[in-house]
Amino acid sequence: MTPDLFHDVNATLIADLRALRDGGAPWMDVVRLAAGREPVPWRVMLAMRAAFGFEGGDVSCLGGWSADGSGELSDARIEELLARAAKRRRAL
Numbered sequence: 543m544t545p546d547l548f549h550d551v552n553a554t555l556i557a558d559l560r561a562l563r564d565g566g567a568p569w570m571d572v573v574r575l576a577a578g579r580e581p582v583p584w585r586v587m588l589a590m591r592a593a594f595g596f597e598g599g600d601v602s603c604l605g606g607w608s609a610d611g612s613g614e615l616s617d618a619r620i621e622e623l624l625a626r627a628a629k630r631r632r633a634l
Contacts, residue, residue, distance in 0.1 A: 548592040555579050559593040569624040570617045577609050590624075600627035 555576065563572050572593075576586045587601040603623045606614040615623075 548588065551585075551589050551592040552579070555589055556593045559589065563594070569621050569628070573604065573607070573620060573624070574609060583607075594628065595631055596624075596627055600624070600631070 559572050559576060562575055563569075573586065573590070576589045580586050580589050583605050587598070587604050590596055590601045590604070591598070601624075603615060603620055607617075607620050611617075
């Protein structure tokens with residue numbers, strides 16, 4: 543992660559995302575919180591990267607998701623992809 547890339551991501555949002563996930567919330571709850579505070583998709587991706595150490599490819603799936611259900615990817619698919627990415631990150 544390049545610190546300069548994340549310098550303008552809200553620290554409170556990062557802490558809230560981590561706390562939600564640490565409390566056992568599904569990835570989609572975390573994504574919805576991020577999307578509620580950062581409605582621009584690339585900003586949601588940036589927040590997720592800053593909070594969890596994901597790489598760009600790990601969160602690129604969020605570009606195909608929409609909170610209103612109109613995106614190309616379902617909540618279930620996003621949950622699956624993020625869970626897989628998190629598991630891969632933990633294994634490193």
